[in-house]
Amino acid sequence: MNATRAAAAVALSLSLTAVAAAQNIDTAHRLCTAAGNAQPPVYLTMTSSGLSRLELSPSVPDGIAQIAVSREAIATLCAEGLDVRYREPGLLPAAFSIVRRRGAVYGNLWSTATTPDGATAQWLMFDVQSAAYAGQGEHAPIALFLDAQRLTATPPAIVGNGMVVGEVELAPNGCGGPSSPGAGIFNTEVEAFWSSGNDLWSSTCSSRTLSDGPTYSLVLRATADGWVAFDSASGGTGIAAPPAVYTPAQRPPLTPTNGGVLMASTNFCPACSDFSLHFSNVDTGWSIDTADDALPDSPNPLSASADAVTFSATTIASRGAPQQVTFTNNSSSAWDVQFDVKASNAPHCGGIVQTPLCAQEIDQEQRSFIVSDSGCHPIYPRGQCTVSIAFEPQGSFKLEASLEYHVPNAYAVAVSLEGIGLPQPTLPGTVLAVEYFNPALGHYFITTLPTETAVLDSGSIAGWIRTGQWFWAYPASGNASGGRIPVCRFYGRPEAGLDSHFYSASPAECDAVLARFSSAWMLETSDLFDIGLPDPNAGTCVAGTAPVYRLYNDRPDANHRYTPDTLVRSSMIAAGWIPEGYGPVGVVMCSPI
DSSP states (O other), X not given: OOGGGOOOOOOTTOOOTTOOOOSSTTSTXXXXXXXXXXXXXXXXXXXXXXXXXXXXXXXXXXXXXXXXXXXXXXXXXXXXXXXXXXXXXXXXXXXXXXEEETTEEEOOEEOOOOOOTTOOEEEEEEEEEEESOTTSSOEEEEEEEEOHHHHTSSSOOOOEEEEEEEEOOOTTTSTTSTTOTTXXXXXXXXXXXXXXXXXXXXXGOOSSOOOSSSEEEEEEEEETTSEEEEEESSTTSOOOOOOOEEOGGGSOOXXXXXXXXXXXXXXXXXXXXXXXXXXXXXXXXXXOOOXXXXXXXXXXXXXXXXSEEEOOOEETTOOOOOEEEEEEEOSSSOBOOXXXXXXXXXXXXXXXSOOHHHHHHHHHHHHXXXXXXXXXXXXOTTOEEEEEEEEOOSSSSEEEEXXXXXXXXXXXXXXXXXXXXXXXXXXXXXXXXXXXXXXXXXXXXXXXXXXXXXXXHHTSSTTOEEEEEEEEEBOOOSSOBTTBEEOEEEEEOGGGXXXXXXXXXXXXXXXXXXXXXXXXXXXXXXXXOEEBOOOTTTOOOOTTEEEEEEEEOOSTTOOEEEESOHHHHHHHHHTXXXXXXXXXXXEEEEEEO
């Protein structure tokens, strides 16, 4: 082993002044210490290998790429007053910004979702305001019925139906192109996105040219059989309702399982000046209707005091303190509100076909959030009602769901819900090794110490979140006995470019690091916890224990991930991490089960 192949999760003494995590539910994923300017946040996407941004540009292979975002880039964005946060592909935020800074576009977003049974149309409402966007040759593709798997596949592709906003003069059918020479080029237009290209419909060009500065309110709808239409979501924007377009001949068939949304901007001219797109009042969902039905003319009449609620980690079947969300009726009519907890994604829900394990996990997610309301039946004009949400985890993983709120004849809106379920001990005398992740650094960290979990869960050390992954170990004993080996932990010194932690259950490996790399790695403890070792040749574990795998990020900041989950192991290898350890698959520890 050498100094660049040591494991890591960022030290508890990390000081990166531009990166921090806030404590309240609205800013739990904030990456900047300051609140930023008054504009909506810029979101980066969290993946298994760190933070990334989606690039739509002819300068990258296939025109689409996930680009890693460095700590330095985040610090620079924060220093400029931007509110930078991270997210996982899921529900779209209610407000966000897409910006170009120093030739790179940050903030392109997409969601993953499964279309509900019986739904025949997907819709999206949003307000958009641009700054320095006109005249640079860029446009914003907005797609419904998005096949998110194709977006991140090799090669990637945008597959969906929707519209474009911006410089839509692309020939032969773009606004301002040969088919409609009189149309303004900064405009809106229906577009079908498909696996090997895209098609525009000049018949849907607005009669009014858009401009930087004003806020435009739009509603877009696509049906499962291929109709696409958009219109103003409110009066005053001057965007006339274009005719609906029938698109299947220009793209692969829409399928009910592709229910994602893409909201992004191209980066065709990285050498051009910086721009900003600000999206607000973003709302999306499904309905049962046809292309001939009228488009909605206003968003849901209710507003919520929070668009996300995060609960602290809780043991299965235990219930923590509830949290409250206040709903306000912004209309002049009374409404009887219906609340439903829905989930569509879980750790083992990665494919088109829903497996029994995926269905079981979704059911566990939906039953983990208990909702009660007061004063919502009805909620009177300009009045408020309170919903209490309790978290009682039914599974030992990261549980995600949404609280949908409905009123008659209006689309549902959702508040995202999140919490981590902790397993109940299956063996007496065991401790839980809990995994954390810092998305700004792309680093993992594990600990069995309650003092460290308390610090990280409180947010006192910025940027760390529980992944929902864990494995069992034995408490530190101070010596090896009965097949239980002490695990050493080293701290990688920041001056050596590390600022990381490394763990090993191999006495020989612990001794080698101490003897050969003491200038870079400092021994913190020779017995963080005890655990079993696999057979050094076969990598197998004895009965009553399960393998823990180790993967290396192959970067100068030397980070390893330790996981008992074969699916996590496979996803990390697919992301470029290198398996390490004993036997053909790289086993480093044996966890009691």
